[in-house]
Amino acid sequence: MSDALRLDRFSVLADVLLGGYEPEDGGEAEPLTARDLESIELAAAAIDLAFEDAPGVMPEAVRRRLEQSADAFMQEAARPAVVVRPGATGVMWGGWLAAAAVAVAASSLYVSRPASGPSGGTSIATIANAPDARAATWSDWSLNGDGPEVAGVTGEVVWSEQSQRGVMRFSDLPPLAEDEVYQVWIVDHRGLFDPSGQSARISGGVFSRETAQRDPETGLLVVPIDPGIEVQDAAAFAVTIEKPGGTWVSDMSRRVVIAQLKS
Amino acid sequence: MAEVSSTILQRVAQGEASAVRECLDRFGGLVWSLARRLSYNETEAEDAVQEIFLDVWRSSGRYDPSIASETAFVAMIARRRLIDRRRRQGRRPTEQAIPEGAAVTTSLSGDRMERCEEADLAARALGELSEEQQRVLKLSVYHGLSHEKIARATGLPLGTVKTHARRGLMRIRERLAKDDAGNGQGGAS
Numbered sequence: 001m002s003d004a005l006r007l008d009r010f011s012v013l014a015d016v017l018l019g020g021y022e023p024e025d026g027g028e029a030e031p032l033t034a035r036d037l038e039s040i041e042l043a044a045a046a047i048d049l050a051f052e053d054a055p056g057v058m059p060e061a062v063r064r065r066l067e068q069s070a071d072a073f074m075q076e077a078a079r080p081a082v083v084v085r086p087g088a089t090g091v092m093w094g095g096w097l098a099a100a101a102v103a104v105a106a107s108s109l110y111v112s113r114p115a116s117g118p119s120g121g122t123s124i125a126t127i128a129n130a131p132d133a134r135a136a137t138w139s140d141w142s143l144n145g146d147g148p149e150v151a152g153v154t155g156e157v158v159w160s161e162q163s164q165r166g167v168m169r170f171s172d173l174p175p176l177a178e179d180e181v182y183q184v185w186i187v188d189h190r191g192l193f194d195p196s197g198q199s200a201r202i203s204g205g206v207f208s209r210e211t212a213q214r215d216p217e218t219g220l221l222v223v224p225i226d227p228g229i230e231v232q233d234a235a236a237f238a239v240t241i242e243k244p245g246g247t248w249v250s251d252m253s254r255r256v257v258i259a260q261l262k263s
Numbered sequence: 264m265a266e267v268s269s270t271i272l273q274r275v276a277q278g279e280a281s282a283v284r285e286c287l288d289r290f291g292g293l294v295w296s297l298a299r300r301l302s303y304n305e306t307e308a309e310d311a312v313q314e315i316f317l318d319v320w321r322s323s324g325r326y327d328p329s330i331a332s333e334t335a336f337v338a339m340i341a342r343r344r345l346i347d348r349r350r351r352q353g354r355r356p357t358e359q360a361i362p363e364g365a366a367v368t369t370s371l372s373g374d375r376m377e378r379c380e381e382a383d384l385a386a387r388a389l390g391e392l393s394e395e396q397q398r399v400l401k402l403s404v405y406h407g408l409s410h411e412k413i414a415r416a417t418g419l420p421l422g423t424v425k426t427h428a429r430r431g432l433m434r435i436r437e438r439l440a441k442d443d444a445g446n447g448q449g450g451a452s
Contacts, residue, residue, distance in 0.1 A: 018403050018404065018410070018428050018429070018432065038339070039436055039439070039440065040432060040433075040436055041339045041342065041343060042330075042331055042335060042336075042339050042381065042436070042439060043385070043432050043433075043435040043436035043439055044339075044342060044404050044432060044435075045335050045338035045339040045342055045381070046335060046381035046382055046384065046385035046435055046439060047385050047389065047400055047404045047405065047431070047432070047435055048297070048338060048342065048404055048405055049334065049335065049338055049378060049379060049381065049382035049385065050378070050382045050383075050385040050386040050389055051401055051404075051405040052293075052296065052382070052405075055292030055293045055295070055296050056292055056295045056296040056299060057292060057295070058291045058292060058294075058295040058312070059295075059309075061309075062295065062309050062312055063287065063291065065309070065313065066287055066291070066312065066313065066316055067284070067287070069313050069316065069317065070283045070284060070287065070316075070320075073283065073317065073320055074280050074283060229314075245324055245325050248343075
């Protein structure tokens with residue numbers, strides 16, 4: 001990429017971050033890398049901090065509520081995490097237990113819930129049998145003529161908007177290097193590329209072949225989807241390969257599969 | 264002092280319960296200030312604070328002191344969540360009045376709370392900009408106003424507002440990156 005084009009894309013990212021991007025301004029809103037976007041976000045945070053006079057004092061009621069959230073978060077983190085690999089660090093959800101391997105029997109597989117929600121898990125069967133559950137089959141994810149990095153992965157994804165949970169099934173997943181993970185993205189009705197900069201892709205978590213559970217009956221690899229934040233009008237799911245811990249914004253250069261829900 | 268503050272997020276990532284509470288002590292005021300300033304009302308600010316700290320705790324494993332100080336990292340996470348909330352709600356603060364004094368003074372004085380290194384670098388870089396550029400950046404970044412609102416309030420052409428905001432942000436980014444390269448590490452406070 002030329003320096004001029006790279007600078008232009010950084011400028012567009014700056015516009016997107018500040019909410020001043022207009023498609024007619026030209027350029028492309030596609031992120032360069034997560035690190036690039038973070039560098040601009042960090043600059044904005046630095047400016048904010050430079051202008052900050054003095055931090056305010058949090059009201060006591062807000063503090064108490066936060067302490068309850070902290071307690072719930074710590075309880076949630078202490079639950080057996082589904083996506084755990086020995087020695088792995090920086091797993092996006094349930095990351096506290098990333099250093100310990102936890103075996104979860106397929107019959108008692110739970111989807112970890114975000115700390116802000118009610119406690120308790122939701123079984124894979126519950127998601128699949130939900131009244132509003134919709135399924136879609138995976139297909140190789142090509143983009144602009146470029147094929148996926150990993151081809152031939154088959155299976156399906158099931159999503160329940162009401163329960164805000166999903167489950168992925170794969171025939172198999174190629175093993176990745178130590179510094180790589182799979183990450184699933186939930187795409188809403190705005191699609192993969194939203195020039196306004198709004199969040200059209202929400203991370204549903206990271207996983208690997210080793211941490212996925214093998215269904216003893218079907219032999220399929222099963223991985224839950226737990227977005228952690230509300231998803232509105234999920235339209236598609238996509239899987240990329242990222243660095244350990246995942247990323248906030250993927251440049252989608254390392255694509256695997258994509259599945260579009262039928263409306 | 265720096266050693267204690269630089270390990271709070273790392274201790275959260277390691278599962279230390281006390282560190283989660285320390286996070287509230289250390290960054291609660293900052294996050295509350297950001298939420299109050301970039302939310303539409305106090306109720307939304309209260310909800311936002313909950314989401315922000317959950318994001319902070321969940322992101323703790325990704326914190327790298329060689330890239331940013333904890334304060335800057337938390338501020339970044341907070342701003343990200345607050346901007347996401349506004350976009351999800353489909354609203355922009357165009358209805359807000361220009362904050363009192365915001366359009367007049369940029370107040371980059373050094374006599375304030377102890378700042379992280381990134382804030383110091385940003386303050387120095389901002390001080391090199393014109394008053395007009397500083398004003399636009401404060402209204403855009405600090406107060407979260409739309410470019411259109413800033414143009415109407417300041418009388419500047421919209422294109423000028425966009426240019427000031429974009430270039431100012433890029434300038435600070437370059438300054439932070441340059442400092443990282445020069446030090447061989449990030450700005451951990």
